[in-house]
Amino acid sequence: MAIKEESYRLSNLKALEAESIGIIREVAAEFDNPVMLYSVGKDSSVMAHLAIKAFYPKKVPFPLLHIDTGYKFPEMYEFRDYYTKKHELDLRIHRNEEALKRGVNPLSVGTVKCCADLKTKALLDALKEGGYDAAFGGARRDEEKSRAKERIYSFRDKHGQWNPKNQKPELWSLFNSKIDPGESIRVFPLSNWTELDIWTYIYHENIDIVPLYFAKERPVIEKNGQLIPVYTDEHEGEVKDVMCRFRTLGCHYCTGAVKSEADTLPKIIEEMMVARHSERITRVIDHDQDSSMEQKKKEGYF
Amino acid sequence: MSSDSLIEQNQNIDLLRFATAGSVDDGKSTLIGRLLYDSKSIFEDQLNTIRTFSRAHRNQEIDYSLVTDGLKSEREQGITIDVAYRFFSTPKRRFIIADTPGHEQYTRNMATGASNASLALILVDARNGVVTQTKRHSFISSLLGIRNFVVAVNKMDLVDYSEEVFDNIVNEFNAFADKLSDESVYYIPISALKGDNVIERSENMPWYKGSTLLDYLENVNVSGGRNLVEFRFPVQYVNWGGGDDFRGYCGTIASGVIHKGDKVRVLPSGKTSKISRIVTYDGDLDYAFAPMAVTLCLEDDIDISRGDTIAKVDDLPGIAGSLEANVVWMDSTPLEIGKDYFIKHTTSTVKGNFEEVVHEFDPDDISMKSSEFLGLNGIGKVKIELKSPIFADIYSENRATGSFIVIDPLTNQTAAAGMITKYKQVSPDKACKAVKARIITYTGDKKEEAKVNYDRLSMHGTHCIYVDDDLLQETLCKGVPMDSVKYTEMIDDLCKIATRSGVSVVVCSDHLSS
Numbered sequence: 001m002a003i004k005e006e007s008y009r010l011s012n013l014k015a016l017e018a019e020s021i022g023i024i025r026e027v028a029a030e031f032d033n034p035v036m037l038y039s040v041g042k043d044s045s046v047m048a049h050l051a052i053k054a055f056y057p058k059k060v061p062f063p064l065l066h067i068d069t070g071y072k073f074p075e076m077y078e079f080r081d082y083y084t085k086k087h088e089l090d091l092r093i094h095r096n097e098e099a100l101k102r103g104v105n106p107l108s109v110g111t112v113k114c115c116a117d118l119k120t121k122a123l124l125d126a127l128k129e130g131g132y133d134a135a136f137g138g139a140r141r142d143e144e145k146s147r148a149k150e151r152i153y154s155f156r157d158k159h160g161q162w163n164p165k166n167q168k169p170e171l172w173s174l175f176n177s178k179i180d181p182g183e184s185i186r187v188f189p190l191s192n193w194t195e196l197d198i199w200t201y202i203y204h205e206n207i208d209i210v211p212l213y214f215a216k217e218r219p220v221i222e223k224n225g226q227l228i229p230v231y232t233d234e235h236e237g238e239v240k241d242v243m244c245r246f247r248t249l250g251c252h253y254c255t256g257a258v259k260s261e262a263d264t265l266p267k268i269i270e271e272m273m274v275a276r277h278s279e280r281i282t283r284v285i286d287h288d289q290d291s292s293m294e295q296k297k298k299e300g301y302f
Numbered sequence: 303m304s305s306d307s308l309i310e311q312n313q314n315i316d317l318l319r320f321a322t323a324g325s326v327d328d329g330k331s332t333l334i335g336r337l338l339y340d341s342k343s344i345f346e347d348q349l350n351t352i353r354t355f356s357r358a359h360r361n362q363e364i365d366y367s368l369v370t371d372g373l374k375s376e377r378e379q380g381i382t383i384d385v386a387y388r389f390f391s392t393p394k395r396r397f398i399i400a401d402t403p404g405h406e407q408y409t410r411n412m413a414t415g416a417s418n419a420s421l422a423l424i425l426v427d428a429r430n431g432v433v434t435q436t437k438r439h440s441f442i443s444s445l446l447g448i449r450n451f452v453v454a455v456n457k458m459d460l461v462d463y464s465e466e467v468f469d470n471i472v473n474e475f476n477a478f479a480d481k482l483s484d485e486s487v488y489y490i491p492i493s494a495l496k497g498d499n500v501i502e503r504s505e506n507m508p509w510y511k512g513s514t515l516l517d518y519l520e521n522v523n524v525s526g527g528r529n530l531v532e533f534r535f536p537v538q539y540v541n542w543g544g545g546d547d548f549r550g551y552c553g554t555i556a557s558g559v560i561h562k563g564d565k566v567r568v569l570p571s572g573k574t575s576k577i578s579r580i581v582t583y584d585g586d587l588d589y590a591f592a593p594m595a596v597t598l599c600l601e602d603d604i605d606i607s608r609g610d611t612i613a614k615v616d617d618l619p620g621i622a623g624s625l626e627a628n629v630v631w632m633d634s635t636p637l638e639i640g641k642d643y644f645i646k647h648t649t650s651t652v653k654g655n656f657e658e659v660v661h662e663f664d665p666d667d668i669s670m671k672s673s674e675f676l677g678l679n680g681i682g683k684v685k686i687e688l689k690s691p692i693f694a695d696i697y698s699e700n701r702a703t704g705s706f707i708v709i710d711p712l713t714n715q716t717a718a719a720g721m722i723t724k725y726k727q728v729s730p731d732k733a734c735k736a737v738k739a740r741i742i743t744y745t746g747d748k749k750e751e752a753k754v755n756y757d758r759l760s761m762h763g764t765h766c767i768y769v770d771d772d773l774l775q776e777t778l779c780k781g782v783p784m785d786s787v788k789y790t791e792m793i794d795d796l797c798k799i800a801t802r803s804g805v806s807v808v809v810c811s812d813h814l815s816s
Contacts, residue, residue, distance in 0.1 A: 008530055008559065008591045012317055012396065021595040022538070022554040029539040029608050029649070032758065053583040054595070057548055058541050141387040145348075145369075148386040151414075169410040169632050171417040171719045173554075174646050174707045178714040192398065194389050200309055269309055 013201050020047075020189040021054040022173060023152060024136070027187050028054075028061055030177040031134040034187075035127070038064040038084075038091070040076045041249045042209050043138030043190055045083065046198055049207050050189065051136075052087055063090040065126060065135070069118035070100050071251040074231070079210040086208075094126035106253045118251075124160045127184065134177075134185045142194045152191050158182040196272045203265040213268065215245040215260040226256030315391070318524060321400040321415040321448075323439035324425035329456045333425060333494035334388060334401045335366025337516065340501040343390035344369060366494070385415040394520040402439075409438065409679040410632035413719055416443050417705075420524045421450040423515075428461045428491075432474045438665035440475075441681065444482040445628050445721060447701055450524055451479070451487045454515060459493040463506040481668040488522075490515050528592055529700050533558030533566075534619055535612040536648035536693070536703075541597060543760065550581055550597035551606055556648060556702035558614075559591040560598070565615045568606055569693045571804070574615055575602040592702070605765045605804050609650030611693035619703055622694045622725035625686040626660070631676040633710060633717035637684070638675065643717065645688065647706035653689040660685060676718075683723070691728050697721035739765075739801040744810040752810040759806065766806035769796065771813070790815050 010018065027034050036051060038044050051060045066080060084091040096104075099117040106114040127135055141148045151167050153175045168176055179185060190198070202209060220227040221238045229252055230239050244257035245268075262268040322330040338344050344352075348369075356365040369388075386401045400415030402408075416422060422443040426436055440451065453475050461467045468491045479487050490499055491510050498504035501516045513521070538553040560566075560577060567574050579599040580587040590596045598612065606612075613619060631637055637656055645654040662673035662682040676682050697704030708718035742759075744752040749770055756768040771784060778796065782789045790813050800807045 010594065011314060015317075015593065018554060018593055018595040022593075025539045025552050025595070026649075054552070055541060056583040056597070057581070058544055142389045145386070148388060167411075168716045169414045169719070170716070171414060171707055172701070172705050173418075174705065176646065176707065176709055176714070176716045178644065178709050178711070180714065192387070203309065266306065266309065 013197060013204065016193055016197060017050065017053070017201070019173070019192065020050045023175075023187065023189040024051050024054045026175060027134050027136065027177075027185075031185070033130070033132050034062045034134040034136065035065045035092075035130060035132040036060075036062060036136040037123075037138070038066050038080070038089075039138065039249075040066065040072065040080045040083075040210060041138070042198055042202060042213060043140065045207050045209050046193075046201055047136060047138045047190060048083070048087065048089065049205060052089075059088055060090075063092050063130075065092045065094065065130070065132075067119060067123045067126060068093050068095045069114075069122070069251050070095055071105065071118070071253055073210075073212055073229070073249065073252045073255075075210055075212050076249060079208070083208055092126075092130070094122055094129075096122040096125070106251070111254055127160065132184065133179065134187055136187045136189060138190050139188050140190050140193050140195070140198075150188055150191065152188055153177070154186040154188065155179070156184050156186055160184070162186075196269070199265065199269050199272055203269060210249060212246045212249060215243055215263045215267075217241045217243050218257065220244065220257060227259070228253070228256055315394065315396055317396045317398065318421060318519065318522075319398045319400070319419045320421040320423050320519070321412070321419035321443070322402055322423045322425065323412060323416070323436070323443055325427070325430075325433050325435035328425040328427045328430075328436075329367075329494045330401060330425050331367035331369070333366075333423075333454065333456065333492070333500065333515075334399055335364075335369035336494045336497060336500050337399075338369055338388060338390050339364070339366060340497065341390055341392060341516065385411050387415075392516070392520055397519065409442070410630075412439055413442050413446065413630050413632065416446050416448060417719065419443075419448060421452065421519075421522065422448045423519075424451055424453045426453060426455050426471055426475070428455050428457045428464075428467050428471065431471055432478065434666055436475075437478055438679070438681075440478070441482065441663065441665050441668060442630055444485060445630070445681070446719075447697065447721075449485055450522060451485050452515070452518060452522075453487060453489045454494075455489065455491045456494050458491045458498060458504075458507065459496050463491070463498075463504075465507070465509045468510075478667075488512070488518060490518065529557035529702075530559055530591060531557070532617050532619070532695065532700060533560050533564075533614045534648075534693075534695070534700065534703050535560070535598065536650070537606055537608055537610045537612065538649045539608060540606065548599075549603075550579075550599050551612065552595075552597045553612075553649065554595045555590060555592040557592045557700050559589060560614075561589040562587070566600070566612050567615045567618060568600075568604060569611045569613065569618065569621060570691065571605060571610070573602070573604045575600040575604060577601075607765060609648075611648070613693075619693045619695050619700075620725050621691045621728050622722075623688055623691050623728035624657075624726045625654075625688065625694070625720075625722055626724035627684060627686060627697075627706070627720040627722045629676065629682060629684050629708065629718045629720045631678060631680040631682075631718045633713075633715050634678050635710060635713065635715070635717070636675045636677040637680075637718070642711060644709040644711055645686065645692070645706050645720075646709060647692045647694065648703060650690075650692060651709075652692060654686045657685040657687050659683070684720075686720075694722055694725055696723060696725075698723075739804050739806045741797045741801060742806065742808045743814055744808075745812050745814070749810050752808050756808040759808065765804065766808055767800060768808045769793075770810040774811070784813055789813055 096118050104114055104117045139147050151170045219230045219239045220242050221230055221235050227244055245260045246257050262271045324330055352368045356362050388399045390397050402412040402415040424440055426432055455468050455471050472489045479485050491507055492499045498506055499514045503514055534556040535553050537551045541552050542549040562577055562580055564577050577598055578601045580590050581597040639656050642653050642655055644651050659673045660683040661670035695703040704722045706720045707716050710717045759766050779789055779792050794815050797807045
């Protein structure tokens with residue numbers, strides 16, 4: 001990754017890295033109270049890594065916020081605590097305790113309502129309580145078609161809502177950070193990265209990720225064509241051990257694994273290069289209804 | 303090939319960013335859909351969703367426009383509202399496409415997509431020829447500095463693949479392009495719907511001997527627009543504090559190259575120093591170049607804040623007190639002469655107002671007409687008076703230091719994109735005074751609040767000091783009674799000395815003179 005002597009060319013990854021670091025510093029300089037959303041996934045790991053790089057040798061000057069639904073994979077909680085401690089990141093955690101007490105989960109109320117309570121509401125409440133005027137998210141434009149429409153600075157009104165029809169024009173790398181009290185900006189420093197870029201960068205930079213991304217034999221059940229991991233003994237009989245890994249991480253109820261032999265980063269990258277399905281095919285919540293991601297985003301979901 | 307070299311190779315292939323342009327219904331989304339589909343860049347699950355929707359709502363096997371029209375309201379209306387950024391790659395090149403809308407109402411989104419592109423793919427409907435919107439988009443692309451144009455004459459299947467129709471459009475566009483500055487234009491007759499000359503060479507147009515669209519995009523030599531000559535480093539964030547004596551200036555190199563040991567001058571103060579370190583997380587560098595994001599350290603301790611610019615001693619940008627610029631107006635509220643706007647340029651945001659609209663351009667023939675203001679999608683040359691100077695270059699020589707956006711302070715809307723064509727220089731001395739140090743006072747039990755504000759100012763790169771009564775009693779004013787005239791005078795003097803040197807003061811005391 002070193003720059004070749006007297007060559008003034010940046011590799012694709014170095015150019016993406018420079019662009020993202022520029023965005024992260026710009027937000028830290030212009031907003032009073034920024035926060036970085038940290039979902040523990042691979043994109044979060046990359047985004048946090050970029051923040052560490054942006055302010056080196058000083059510490060990252062804003063906190064990380066994990067919106068915890070309470071139903072994340074156990075490996076994710078373990079990794080979250082390890083990663084943030086290792087890099088001395090200021091981690092805040094927010095859960096919609098009231099909804100959890102009510103017993104909200106995807107089986108009891110369905111995925112749409114569950115997401116609305118445990119993710120969107122929790123996120124909006126946490127942003128409001130923290131008084132954050134800018135929140136970084138790790139979304140990429142190549143992920144999903146409504147995300148392909150996002151600006152890097154995505155304006156949200158007082159209720160945290162997105163209006164895709166009225167996005168501010170965004171020219172060059174000059175970002176408009178003027179907002180009124182109560183309004184906020186979601187910032188997507190990884191907008192121009194692809195899934196393959198993320199993996200290649202993780203490989204080159206040796207970035208820690210949750211072990212669930214690597215293939216191994218895991219107990220799963222098959223449900224609507226998805227391989228859903230099992231953490232309780234209620235499915236006895238249907239459970240089988242399958243060599244699999246996860247392309248994205250979410251709540252364990254709603255995230256399927258893919259059959260895979262890729263147990264190292266180079267193998268994952270090779271798998272990516274020939275992938276014929278999008279990474280979000282395993283996310284049950286994306287397929288709730290037509291335009292479900294766009295709808296969630298309008299309401300305030302990332 | 304080993305996976306390591308495969309990964310390496312994939313990283314080193316070239317990237318081309320291009321933006322689509324053209325009128326509504328010229329078939330931009332369909333063309334992009336076709337490019338992605340034929341280059342096998344659409345995942346199967348996404349394709350299945352598109353297939354299902356196409357069969358149910360469009361009565362056809364695949365409506366390629368659904369690949370990019372990602373918003374529900376776009377699919378409902380069959381139009382593109384906002385830019386969609388799509389990625390695809392071939393073994394030869396990686397591409398980022400900004401698929402921009404054709405509707406006049408959404409011209410601002412077209413400019414958004416074009417501002418970071420190095421090539422414009424302009425679609426023309428073979429049946430309609432070159433229309434006003436085609437010209438408007440081409441003109442905006444040209445103003446934004448795009449020099450490579452591909453004109454894809456689409457829907458050739460609907461004009462019997464006629465060579466004559468194609469030639470007429472080529473002549474028509476050529477006549478228009480002559481009025482732009484130095485564009486290279488390539489023409490390709492295509493049918494996005496049927497796939498003629500998009501990736502596969504068309505059997506329906508044997509008279510066409512040129513490249514297919516993908517072939518052209520893969521091989522076109524695009525001049526980068528990157529300036530490696532003049533070193534410009536707008537200071538973005540001052541990195542210091544936290545118990546050690548590290549003080550670095552973070553930023554993205556806007557243009558040029560910097561080596562460790564180079565002599566630099568800081569604007570607006572005009573002070574000189576040497577680069578002592580180029581700091582990155584991966585270790586210190588001997589040199590760095592645009593567009594790297596680095597942290598610079600200087601040998602001397604000089605006052606530098608966000609918005610300042612570091613340049614080489616003998617190669618400075620202009621210290622601009624007023625501007626002449628081309629602007630594309632993007633707000634439904636028209637430009638108002640004399641009203642205060644924010645001008646965001648590199649890392650500094652200053653206030654400025656429009657003195658006059660020198661002329662407005664008619665996008666149909668790039669003729670100039672006199673105008674009192676610019677309305678939505680208006681393009682014109684304007685004069686701007688700035689309340690504080692900016693450190694600028696001409697846009698055609700330096701994109702990063704020659705561009706700015708205009709923000710309406712009442713609505714916070716991004717009202718315009720500007721490209722500097724000329725500026726009036728102010729003396730460095732005057733520029734220095736324009737950055738005024740302030741005295742911020744707190745009285746009563748506001749110590750905590752004052753400290754928070756001090757931290758915030760420091761974080762944002764303002765040079766400032768903090769004092770309160772306890773601190774004064776321990777140091778400067780030891781033994782001086784707090785209610786005495788002498789005590790008040792001493793605080794006043796301290797503030798005067800600090801602000802005269804450009805340092806702001808946050809002071810919390812009940813014994814201030816006013």
